[in-house]
Amino acid sequence: MNHERRVDMPYKAFTLPRGMRDIDQIETAKREWLFDKIARVAEKYGFQRVDPSPIEKLETLEAKSGPAIKDEIYCFKDKAGRDLGLRFDLTVGMTRMVASRRDLPQPIKLYAISGMWRYDEPQFARYRYFHQWDMEIYGSESTLADAETISASMDILEELGLHEYEVLINSRVLMDSFLASLKLNSEDQRMEALRIIDKVHKIPREKVVEEFKGLGVNSDCLERLLEFTSMKGPPEKILEELDSYEVQGHLMLKGLDALKSLVDDLKAYGKLSKCFLNMGVVRGIDYYDGIVFEAYDKGGEDVGAILGGGRYDKLGLIYGGTALPATGVAGGVERLMISLDRRGLFPKIDVSPKAYVTILNDQVKAQSIALAQLIRRRGVSCDLELKNRPLKKQLEYADSMGIPYTLILGPREMEKDAVRIRDMKTRRETLVPMRSLEEWIKKIRG
Secondary structure (H helix, E strand, O other), rough: OOOOHHHHHHHHOOOOOOOOOOHHHHHHHHHHHHHHHHHHHHHHHOOOOOOOOEEEEEHHHHHOOHHHHHHOOOOOOOOOOOEEOOOOOHHHHHHHHHOOOOOOOOOOEEEEEEEEEEOOOOOOOEEEEEEEEEEEEOOOOOOHHHHHHHHHHHHHHHHHHOEEEEEEEEEEHHHHHHHHHHOOOHHHHHHHHHHHHHHOOOOHHHHHHHHHHHHOOHHHHHHHHHHHHHEEOOHHHHHHHHOOOOOOOOHHOOOOOOOOHHHHHHHOOOOOHEEEEEEOOOOOOOOOOOEEEEEEOOOOOOHHOEEEEEEEEOHHHHHHOOOOOEEEEEEEEEHHHHHHHHHHOOOOOOOOOEEEOOOOOHHHHHHHHHHHHHHHHHOOOOEOOOOOHHHHHHHHHHHHHHOOOEEEEEEHHOOOEEEEEEEOOOOOOEEEEEHHHHHHHHHOOO
């Protein structure tokens, strides 16, 4: 069969869908380094790795977020006419998994690193297909579980060498109760108010005022709200301010008590110095219903939050029919990589093989293949000539690939039971006896 394109056939350039991109060799190697760091920290904290299904029934994705979520995700009918959707986060799938496994001893600590899809408008540091890392704890109502996820998150950033960051913490219970005191009596009103608060630093003040007035918030209440959500500072200072504030109602006191307990726990973890209470942090996702937090790279705020999470005790009830307290955290891989790149925190990434074996002719082909296989068996990455090119072209290829050593095995080398090794940087060639080859391999393996 002739697979060559006909000369008269018009050429068509195939491009990616909007919001998608390819990940090249260097970035893939960076990601693998990053994933390994995240996995090590997660497992040191006792989290176990899972990978929930990338495709869910649409009703699963709509269960908490409602039918409107269809406008923000990739959804479709399969060949049998079933409504399905691609996951937009890992929390929903992990919670569905756990809710169906009542045999698991609690607390259940899981983590995942995987890709997902959202039909957002593409913009800086945001794509329609992207990766996240995620850690979740199921079965504990204690703020100690929230502190555990925050501490593990901070350790991930520290492990990556990202030391200039701050963690901003709040309570959705506290905020929900405060909004109710402003006569936002329905849950829908308060949820919409939380979405507006989540955008306060991203849209002009005039737009904020306009949106709150659309909810029926009068000028006096709006000033109180903007004053309250501007409170940010060291935990002890903000807790003192909240104590002196007109905190009213059972839920508001409950939210305040949770913050106090969390602060005590984080102090015990030795993590308080980079943690701040911020009444403007609410997290825009519907299912949060307790402690919420976000972390920002200082000086890199244009990237957005590099991680965020919180408590969602009611989500398990939706998927499992029984109460399942839960808390967790997730971080965007692409955003984190931007911060790491800007600070030069990635190690030197070398994706090239360490050695390249030439094939000069058919007479030495079998021996050259055996040589490459020997090097590979000893744990050293090794490429092999596959195009039957002249030696000059083979050397040019190895040089262009950044391969440091080329091994040449020709009739003359075989007569001497040796191999010629060319250092591609210095251009020096050394004749190495086959009996000494193991020693050379150990040397370049490091």
